[in-house]
Amino acid sequence: MGITKLADLIRLDAHDAISHKDISDYTGKVIALDTSIVVNQFRAATPALSPLTGLFFRTLTFLEHGIKPVFVFDGKPPGEKAAVLEKRAETAGWRFSNRTGIASSQTKDCLQLLRLLGVPFIQAPGDAEAMCAWLVRAGTVDAVASEDMDSLPFGANILIRQLNAKKDSEVIEYSLPKLLQKLQISHEEFVDLCILLGCDYCDKIAGLGPRRALTLIQKHRTIENVVLNVNRKTHPVPLFWKYKEARKLFLDAPQIETPELVWTEPDEEALVKFLCHVKYVKEERVRSRMEKFRKTREEREKEKAAGCTKQTKMEDFFRVTRKRGQPVEAADSLSSNTKRPKSK
DNA sequence: ACTCTGTCTCAAGACGCT
DNA sequence: TTGAGACAGAGT
DNA sequence: AGCGTCC
Numbered sequence: 096m097g098i099t100k101l102a103d104l105i106r107l108d109a110h111d112a113i114s115h116k117d118i119s120d121y122t123g124k125v126i127a128l129d130t131s132i133v134v135n136q137f138r139a140a141t142p143a144l145s146p147l148t149g150l151f152f153r154t155l156t157f158l159e160h161g162i163k164p165v166f167v168f169d170g171k172p173p174g175e176k177a178a179v180l181e182k183r184a185e186t187a188g189w190r191f192s193n194r195t196g197i198a199s200s201q202t203k204d205c206l207q208l209l210r211l212l213g214v215p216f217i218q219a220p221g222d223a224e225a226m227c228a229w230l231v232r233a234g235t236v237d238a239v240a241s242e243d244m245d246s247l248p249f250g251a252n253i254l255i256r257q258l259n260a261k262k263d264s265e266v267i268e269y270s271l272p273k274l275l276q277k278l279q280i281s282h283e284e285f286v287d288l289c290i291l292l293g294c295d296y297c298d299k300i301a302g303l304g305p306r307r308a309l310t311l312i313q314k315h316r317t318i319e320n321v322v323l324n325v326n327r328k329t330h331p332v333p334l335f336w337k338y339k340e341a342r343k344l345f346l347d348a349p350q351i352e353t354p355e356l357v358w359t360e361p362d363e364e365a366l367v368k369f370l371c372h373v374k375y376v377k378e379e380r381v382r383s384r385m386e387k388f389r390k391t392r393e394e395r396e397k398e399k400a401a402g403c404t405k406q407t408k409m410e411d412f413f414r415v416t417r418k419r420g421q422p423v424e425a426a427d428s429l430s431s432n433t434k435r436p437k438s439k
Numbered sequence: 440a441c442t443c444t445g446t447c448t449c450a451a452g453a454c455g456c457t
Numbered sequence: 458t459t460g461a462g463a464c465a466g467a468g469t
Numbered sequence: 470a471g472c473g474t475c476c
Contacts, residue, residue: 099460139458140452144476152453242460259452302468304443329469375476380454442469448462454475 097243098289104305105274112274115264116255122161124237125356126255127227130166130205130216132242147204148376153259154212155361155384159391163358165236166209166216167223168202173344176222176295204374211366213359220349225249229348235356238268247271248289248345250282280312286345287338288312291321296341298333300325318342361385 105112133153137146157164209216219226227239228249238253239246246254247269254269275285291308293299303311303325311321318338363385370376 096459102461135459137452140450141475142458146452148475149452156453261453302443306442307469326469377475380475384454440469442467444467445465447464450461451459452475454473456473457471 096295097245098248098292098294099244100292100305101244101247101289104292104309105269108309109274109277111277112270114268114270116266116268117263118156118160118162118258118260118266120266121238121255121258123163125163125165125235126157126258127165127167127217127230127236127239129223129227129239129241130168130202131223133166134201134205136242145204145374146201147208147370147374148380150205150208151212151366151370151381152384154209154214155388156259158212158214158361159388159395161395163356164214165230165356166205166214167226167230168206168216168218169223170219170221170226173221173296207369208366211369212361215354215356215358217354220351222344222349225344225349226351227251230353232348233353235353244269245294247274248286248294250346250348278309278313280316283342283346284312284316286342287316287318287321289345290318290338290341294341294345296344297337300330300332302330361388 133150134146137149141149154164206216217226217230222245224239224241224243224245227236227241228246228251230236231239231246231251231253238255239251240255240258242256244254250271252271254271256267256269257265260266271282275282278285280288288308290297291299291303291312292305311325315321315324322332363382366385367378367381370381371378
């Protein structure tokens with residue numbers, strides 16, 4: 096799923112587009128999340144239990160940091176993606192791939208949970224990633240947080256990965272403008288690059304990896320020109336290649352009006368009723384988490400009230416210290432580390 | 440020498456107690 | 458299950 | 470930090 100080798104390409108060829116952040120850097124920001132990605136993470140990590148509790152805990156963590164989350168739900172997947180979905184559903188033993196866009200019971204549970212948490216959600220007409228990116232472009236949200244890179248070709252200026260990371264500097268922010276500037280290509284050319292790398296919407300040219308794809312796009316600017324200038328015998332173009340349709344999906348914004356987003360206080364009693372009495376979560380767990388939530392919220396309110404004038408200065412201070420501590424990472428890139436993300 | 444592909448392996452969330 | 462890292466092997 | 474439990 097996604098554009099797998101894109102993360103590596105950015106790390107190697109456009110490192111300037113990456114910055115390491117902390118979750119507290121996003122206080123006050125509105126951030127869109129692809130719900131299916133989040134839920135799938137919880138399902139993969141703990142297949143035995145419900146992803147609802149994970150969603151509950153993580154959302155509260157966001158709120159504690161003053162982040163305003165918006166959860167985006169997948170709609171009807173575009174026809175081009177059907178092939179991928181069918182294959183995935185088949186191997187998973189699933190008999191129904193979601194062609195209709197009708198909410199499953201799991202989806203309804205998520206909606207209910209978010210409603211009780213007072214967090215807004217949006218039903219995307221098609222791909223949730225596309226909708227998230229559009230929300231950024233429209234200025235409705237500040238950034239999109241996701242684990243796969245699709246948002247970038249969809250046009251999201253800011254993509255955040257690992258926003259849930261506990262440790263500092265493991266939150267990674269990608270800047271699309273910086274990326275395009277560094278690679279010296281336009282957004283349209285970047286979309287063509289992503290198609291060549293391999294996306295969910297069409298085949299790729301076998302034998303063309305990230306290295307050559309980037310060079311070719313930088314030289315010839317479009318897929319059409321790349322095809323004309325590549326050895327067709329060693330790199331045969333796929334039959335019935337739907338690259339134009341894929342390109343259109345990335346570039347055309349989903350047509351939907353963005354509703355007004357409202358955040359309200361979580362309804363603790365209703366949450367207990369839902370999670371504990373319907374979903375059999377231990378009440379103590381929900382209660383204690385809510386208590387911690389209220390506490391950190393009070394702390395935050397106190398801080399805000401105490402230092403209105405100092406607020407900006409404080410943020411600037413933290414920003415500077417983080418930038419100073421950062422070049423340590425860059426010097427690392429050529430060393431032979433076996434464990435890349437975990438090593439300091 | 441460099442690039443791409445295939446195969447393998449492993450870890451993946453969040454909490455609370457020690 | 459999927460994705461990312463390490464490695465071996467074939468191709469340019 | 471490490472480890473068992475959550476459902």
